[in-house]
Amino acid sequence: MNEKTRPNDYIIDLKHISKSFEDTQVLDDISMYIRRNEFLTLLGPSGCGKTTLLRIIGGFESATEGEVLFEGKNIGDLPPYKRKINTVFQKYALFPHMNVEDNISFGLQIKKMDKKLIQKKVYEMLELVNLKGYEKRSIDSLSGGQQQRIAIARALVNEPQVLLLDEPLGALDLKLRKGMQLELKKIQQKVGITFIYVTHDQEEALTMSDTIAIMNEGRVQQIGTPVDIYNEPKNAFVADFIGESNILQGIMLKDYLVRFHDVDFECVDRGFGENMPIDVVVRPEDIKIVDKDQGMLNGLVESVTFKGVHYEMIVKSTSYSWIVHSTVMSPIGSQVGMVITPPDIHIMKRR
Numbered sequence: 028m029n030e031k032t033r034p035n036d037y038i039i040d041l042k043h044i045s046k047s048f049e050d051t052q053v054l055d056d057i058s059m060y061i062r063r064n065e066f067l068t069l070l071g072p073s074g075c076g077k078t079t080l081l082r083i084i085g086g087f088e089s090a091t092e093g094e095v096l097f098e099g100k101n102i103g104d105l106p107p108y109k110r111k112i113n114t115v116f117q118k119y120a121l122f123p124h125m126n127v128e129d130n131i132s133f134g135l136q137i138k139k140m141d142k143k144l145i146q147k148k149v150y151e152m153l154e155l156v157n158l159k160g161y162e163k164r165s166i167d168s169l170s171g172g173q174q175q176r177i178a179i180a181r182a183l184v185n186e187p188q189v190l191l192l193d194e195p196l197g198a199l200d201l202k203l204r205k206g207m208q209l210e211l212k213k214i215q216q217k218v219g220i221t222f223i224y225v226t227h228d229q230e231e232a233l234t235m236s237d238t239i240a241i242m243n244e245g246r247v248q249q250i251g252t253p254v255d256i257y258n259e260p261k262n263a264f265v266a267d268f269i270g271e272s273n274i275l276q277g278i279m280l281k282d283y284l285v286r287f288h289d290v291d292f293e294c295v296d297r298g299f300g301e302n303m304p305i306d307v308v309v310r311p312e313d314i315k316i317v318d319k320d321q322g323m324l325n326g327l328v329e330s331v332t333f334k335g336v337h338y339e340m341i342v343k344s345t346s347y348s349w350i351v352h353s354t355v356m357s358p359i360g361s362q363v364g365m366v367i368t369p370p371d372i373h374i375m376k377r378r
């Protein structure tokens with residue numbers, strides 16, 4: 028999905044959202060569509076404005092400029108509880124003095140829903156989050172991961188059309204987090220609603236999302252599927268943030284010829300004019316190691332680290348240390364050649 032093209036099945040339309048706190052602008056003209064049933068992740072470094080954008084969608088903060096449309100209607104004036112949107116925070120915000128059942132059903136009890144119906148819904152939710160039989164347990168007796176599932180159940184029992192999740196797995200240890208990532212994705216697919224998920228962890232975003240919006244300094248840098256963003260980063264920031272990259276500065280010689288690192292490389296024509304300064308991104312797995320003098324570049328292997336499926340090598344050529352991922356190991360101190368084919372030379376406008 029592109030920020031400019033409107034999908035038929037969109038549920039939220041963010042129109043030119045900007046936000047300032049006093050003199051500091053933290054969001055700068057954000058426009059995008061969010062589709063029904065999609066798992067969308069806002070990904071970016073700390074302080075780039077992810078949480079602020081999520082809070083504006085949820086109604087906890089208002090935009091300085093711009094509109095949030097939900098099913099085509101401006102919901103800017105609606106308080107959070109009147110939106111068909113619920114939020115799961117990193118700190119689960121469960122009531123410690125209530126048991127699991129009362130925590131999940133709290134919102135429904137306030138709405139004075141029929142007791143039998145409440146009980147049915149609570150059981151359905153516990154089944155959904157894989158905690159059947161836990162209804163009478165106290166919150167204190169649950170692990171971090173279990174508490175997070177209860178927080179999700181409590182948000183979903185209100186049957187929102189959109190669930191906002193702000194770094195919900197941030198407090199869990201790595202192994203548990205990985206398990207919960209898959210679990211969350213399954214839950215989203217089962218309930219079939221939109222999840223908008225905030226994280227600064229690129230691997231988490233790649234694992235779970237249908238769509239990723241990469242943010243930096245209050246702006247959306249790129250929106251796309253994980254595969255698109257990884258394979259076709261729009262600028263050097265995105266390339267650097269998603270996965271490991273070799274990033275160099277270059278200059279266009281012709282529409283299909285770029286010079287970087289004092290070498291002329293053929294590349295795919297992206298419509299950049301002659302003499303245009305550009306950034307060049309080459310992924311470590313796209314560099315093929317060959318014998319010395321058999322490639323476009325020669326280099327000295329400076330380090331080798333075994334990473335399980337590949338070796339990560341640092342190969343120093345005249346003025347740049349390349350990160351190379353290869354299934355074949357070249358010993359430290361050896362001279363090697365390197366080949367990079369035109370489709371693997373990603374050229375983009377200089378930041």
Ligand SMILES: Nc1ncnc2c1ncn2[C@@H]1O[C@H](COP(=O)(O)OP(=O)(O)OP(=O)(O)O)[C@@H](O)[C@H]1O
Binds near residue numbers: 072075079
């Ligand atoms: N209520 C507020 N008053 C003043 N400044 C704020 C307020 N809320 C957020 N900010 C500032 O806005 C910027 C963006 O914050 P935000 O929490 O949205 O970033 P984030 O991308 O979610 O970061 P993190 O990943 O660290 O949570 C930060 O510089 C933050 O200090």
